[in-house]
Amino acid sequence: MVEHAPHLFIISIILYAAGSLFALCFYGWQRAGNFISLVFAAIASCFSMVASAVVLSSGATIRLDFPLYHAIIKYNFLIDPVSAYFALVISVIGFVASIYSIGYTRLYVNKRDTRFLGFTYNLFLASMLLVVTANNAIVFMIVWELMAIVSFFLVIFEHDNPANMKAGFMYIIMAHVGAAFLAIAFFIMFAHVGTWDFGFDEFRKVGGRMPMIYKNVVFFLVIVGFGIKAGIFPLHLWLPMAHPAAPSNVSMVMSGVMIKTAIYGFIRFYFEFLTPCPPWWGVVVLIIGASSAILGILYALTERDIKTLLAYSSIENNGIIIIGVGLSMIFKSYNLMALSSLAMMAGLYHLINHAVFKSLLFGCAGNIYYATHTRNIEELGGLIKRLQVTAPLFLVAALSISAIPPLNGFMSEWFLFQSILNSFQIPSVIIKIITLVCGAIIALTGALVATCFIKAFGISFLAMPRSDHAKHAKEVPAVMYVSMGLLAGLCVFMGIFPAKIIMTLNPVCAHVLGINIGKSLVAYDWMQTKIVETNFTALSPKSATVLGLIILAATLGALTLMRPRFVKKVYETWTCGMSPQPRLEYTATAFTRPFKTIFSNLYRPQLEVRTEYSVLNYFVRSITYISGVTPLFENYFYGPVARFVLGISTGVKWVHTGSIHIYLTYIFITLIILILFVGK
Amino acid sequence: MLQMLIILGFSPLVKGFINKIEARLQCRRGASIFQPYYNLAKLLRKDAVVSETSSWIFRATPYVVFTSILIISLLVPVLSAQVPLNFTGDVILIVYLFALARFFLVLTSLDTGSAFGGMGGSREMMVSAMAEPAMMLSLFTVALTSDSTNLSNITNTLAHNSILLLNPSLFLAFMAFAIVLIAETGRIPVDNPFTHLELTMIHEGMMLEFSGRYLALVEWASSMKLLLLMTILVNIFTPWGIAGGLSVCGLLIACALYVVKIGFFAFLIVVVEMSFAKIRLFRIPNLLGTAFILSLLAIISLYVVR
């Protein structure tokens, strides 16, 4: 099977290209063109899923070297277990998103140019697959830039909304800045290779030879470059603007997969190119991850737009994955390879979990938008009776992201806690303490995530509708919730059968770190099912679930026996004598208000109450309550940077005088300088 | 199996005991110790009134909450250190099962569309969010002292090596866990369990709309939560006398000692309730911050001095 894998991979790329071109062809029949391009995308995802699964199960490394040359650009691709894992994640989410898009893009048919959507969407998925398999620095940069540009076009798809244009603008600027940092990093590494070879294989050998000062510089460049893509603090500004602006099926892919390509970059650089790494690198990565996690969820708590909330939550989950990667780096630098593998497994497990439940969440948010045409949580409510299939799916996703057993979020947090507990084996005391504080921060973020998603689910779906949009919502087409149902099923499956996921992750860690701990992590219990165990304890979610179901059945049975004629009378809610109205319900802002007060040093909340009087000052016509949160990072970090750059640009403006003679003079002076220096 | 029945059966008794002692200390006669049993029996016989704005979540929550707490009762060693379902779960699973129960309770509080529910729910999430890091860190301290996160292993290790118990880190962890216990079960000084005013309710506010069978299940679950947290406290920090295996004689001794220890801690809870006033809502993070610092100190002193 393994020999076919490269063919499957190439076929999937070709299918993506075909899909995108087909989308452009159909000018008249937009629905058909849309449908065909998305079907091509789905089939292509299936092919790449199979290819990556094959590579993962066999643990082999496959090279695809195309004998094409464009000067120094050699098109080399490499599918090793790391790439295969990321490709698997991309393909699974791509498949589900493509099916989902078939239904979702009905919103745009005949209103906007869906051919362009199909074209860019296929290219987007293809470029992400190429990013994780590129084996050459220049090819990597090309595909990375392609991914950024294509996603930019997807973000500004609804271009009549000025907020979307601003979001897209911010996104493309930050993506380019990140790419610039990456390019510098690649050039520094290239400078140490010696030959004219930009291949990653050469880079892997360079790490041992580079002097420490250069390695540190590359370390920081890579953190900034990939960090912008991953959305770590303080480089996150584009994420909460771009993800809500994009259409929901695109946000699904962007949030579920695109920001994970940055994690791929981290793994490639820190574990393969720049080995051996000193421990303080791992500590820096750990601290960055922890701060992104806590700040991401704190900002998510105060959001009213459901997609911005989900975007901040992506920052938080990415922070948790980075914590796993950072822990792994720390363990590796002390040569505790088994623990390093455990920590990396925790991080990668969380990666695929997040991809699944975040896509599910964005999909349900898309369903809500499709049904009610609003994203503001404060205008929703009572959707559980109207969107009867979407509601349980959103509930499953909210439960998974809050790490509630027996779903998949709990398993990855469990592994992360186990690796944090094992940190007592690290020799340095300060690092142990920092690791523990990060453990406490993870516990805190877990509880805050639960609050945030109780708010998101509770206010949007429960109680009474707060506006007409929500009152007239109808269930979405079947295609949309069937694909979401697939993801929800995956959530439950990955939570109850962690042993299978661990065995899938084992080859990845084995490849990166050279140690195979799969056998010691999986054991058998009395039901002869696989459970996971570490040196601390064992955990079997399957038997816990089975027990839970047995107890539930027993309770229901006992209660029914006691009183078979149990009657439920339906009556209206007590609201102190008034008839229940939507205005009496709790609002999303009020639900998280206690946190705004507790963390007011971070939020610096602003409050404005405006009262309008009619006729005399005793008759109030209306009272408006406006509350907001100061965007700290915008004001204190981005503001000065932007002003600095603008200041420099204004200062340098005098160079462009517009006169032809001056420009010719510049060319002449440059020519003379070149002649003088080259002549030496 | 036996311990599930014990927890199921004893929890209303513990609550009744606490109420009775409190009444006595307030110079009243108080209701009988078995009053919670009578309450539960009465509620189970009644029909329920369900709000018309609520959905299937409202009807499913009492069962989910009850079941998850019963699963926890199968994982916590009560009389014997050897829990048959040893491999099923550890301390982290227990903490997150409590989180499952809390998630659904807070969801229902938003379900009925009344403002009191939302207020109770948001305050409960605030208290539990602040309490969670302290609880995790103090349980980690205990886990690191006994090299396992599995509760029955911890109890076994600590029961046999009493020397490990005199560790000052464990003492700090004990104090942090005691503060978290008060916060999670909603006793004074965090939340008043006897209040009738909805504006001051935290835990009761979430259960406001339940009636009949549902209220019985949720109330039973919250008294079981109190007993379970106290059992964890007792069996981790004072595990003397717990039976090593399943012998009848050992179990009887363990049962007697367990009753004594739980009674003592119940008395301590009552004394704390009587001595302090309920603190203002936004001072609760201060109190829980102190608990967090205590647990952080516990684990740091364990690491540094190891």
Next chain:
Amino acid sequence: MTEQIIVNSRAIDILAVLMLVTTIILIGTGRLRTCIWAYACRSFMLTLSSGLIAYFSGIHHIYITTGISLVLKVVVIPGFLFYIVNKINLKTEVESHINYTLSLILACGIILIAYYSTQHITQFENIFMRHCLPIALAITLLGFFVMISRKQAITHILGLITMEDGMFFAALSTSYGMPLIVELGLFFDILVSVIIMGIYVYRIKKSFDTIDTEFLRELKE
């Protein structure tokens, strides 16, 4: 035999930790009387631990210090402070320059620094009384921190005697106390300084009607 030593040292460690906890309560509370009670509890723990150290090591002059400390620190000084507080009707709120959360975080940081800087020393010892030196250093630094961050003069006094407590405990746990004469001198010193400061506070309150030491700045002109 070794077990006996371990049990003894653990007992003293637990008392040390209790002292640390009462010091944290002293920093963390908002009410003045609770501060003074926390101080009284800490002095009681200190007395108990010095008594235990005297009992275990058999050095007799520590008994004398225990006795004096019991009388002075547990009974006289807190009593005197309560008398002052009642007599001049002070506000029962503790005012401080920085808010609660920040002071708690800083206290935690100070304790971390104390543990970190003494870990090199405690590593070379055996298991005997390992927590005592870091905790003693932490209590001294916390006393200094209380003096910096609080506004009222009563809390300044409490900070000063906290520092003295910390140094006393450090001397006690590592070298079984300083020579008796030095100890007696220290006690007397503390007693006199507390009495003087108490009278001082009384006078300030009478003149300025407040004991917020910020207002003492006005004396500059």
